[in-house]
Amino acid sequence: MNKAKDIVLIGGSAGSYTLIVQILEALPQRFDAAIAIVIHRNPRFTTKIEETLSIKLRRSVIQPRDKTAIAPNIIYFAGPGYHLLVEPDWTFSVDVSERIHFSRPSIDVLFDTAAEVYQDRCTAFLLSGANQDGADGIRRVREMGGKAIIQSPDDALIATMPTYAIQANAESDVYDDQQIISFFRKLT
Structure with a gap:
């Protein structure tokens, strides 16, 4: 299996699911990047996000396990109750270490x-989202030369997470929902 040379990350919490679905619906049929998503979900409740989206989108939407290769044209969701990490050999690992900003999975960890x-x-x-998870991770993406984009607090259903991230990362780009969807529509 080919490994993805590029990765696009999405982190969200309360109020992000509808936009995430719109993003995934906008994707072209084929793209070269891998997409990895963290949504804060409670492990005590069973969800069928991956199964439902796989059917709706007619594409691979999976919850990676340890040593899952990061492949292009695949959408990965962090499992509830597990941090999702990217390893140097371009595979995922999962971990149950302490919560970060009360969250596991943590956006910052991914x-x-x-x-x-x-x-x-x-x-x-x-x-x-409603906490500070993701602000440190956005900074790290920028420090390592990647592109960091924060949803406009004006468009966010719950503005706490994007507002905090903007305050902590003034150099990051801020996109409204339509700009975010447009980015994914053009993904190659």
Whole structure:
């Protein structure tokens, strides 16, 4: 299996799911990047996000396990209760270490580890949410040469996460929802 040379990350919490679905619906049929998504979800509740989206989108939407190769044209969702990490050999690993900003999976963990491996071939989007998770990860993506984009607080259903990230990362780009969707529509 070919490994993805580029990775696009999406981090969101409360209020982000609808926009994430719109993003995924806008994707071209084929793209060369891998997409990795962290949504804060409670492991005590069973969700069928991956299964539902696979059917709706007619494409691979999976929850990676340890040593899952990061492949192009695949959408990966962090499993509830597990941090999702990118390893130097371009595979995922999962981990149950402590919560970050009360969250596991943590957006910061995925963004930090992906930035280390993919560097300038990493693009990260931080969306709606009610805590500070993702702000440090956005900074790390930028420090490693990647592109960091924060959803406009005016468009976010819950503006806490994007507002905090903008305050902590003044150099990051801020996109409204239509700009975010347009980015994914043009993904190659």
